[in-house]
Amino acid sequence: xxxxxxxxxxxxxxxxxxxxxxxxxxxxxxxxxxxxxxxxxxxxxxxxxxxxxxxxxxxxxxxxxxxxxxxxxxxxxxxxxxxxxxxxxxxxxx
Numbered sequence: 001x002x003x004x005x006x007x008x009x010x011x012x013x014x015x016x017x018x019x020x021x022x023x024x025x026x027x028x029x030x031x032x033x034x035x036x037x038x039x040x041x042x043x044x045x046x047x048x049x050x051x052x053x054x055x056x057x058x059x060x061x062x063x064x065x066x067x068x069x070x071x072x073x074x075x076x077x078x079x080x081x082x083x084x085x086x087x088x089x090x091x092x093x094x
Contacts, residue, residue, distance in 0.1 A: 036077050046084035053078050 001009070003025070011021035032050055035042055041051040057073040081089075 039075070044082070046082045048079055048081040048085055051078050051080070052076065 007018055007022045007025055010016065010025060011018045014021065016024070032042055036050060036052050039052055041049060043049045052075045054075050055073060058071045060069050060071045061067070062069055
């Protein structure tokens with residue numbers, strides 16, 4: 001499913017126009033991005049948690065040249081699914 005398909009699905013489920021569903025999805029994506037960039041966490045009970053984690057600097061290897069390289073430290077986004085989402089995906093129903 002791509003963004004167009006997701007917007008169409010959201011519009012049909014919610015009864016919104018596609019343009020309004022697209023605005024809602026874009027606002028959600030923008031909000032999550034901005035909050036994670038500030039180091040904040042977003043918890044959607046039953047769905048999951050968006051957060052950032054810090055990865056320390058590590059040593060790696062360029063597989064083509066076999067040269068050792070340093071992979072810089074960085075913060076990366078992480079999503080942890082909630083119980084309801086996990087159950088729905090695994091086929092368990094409440």
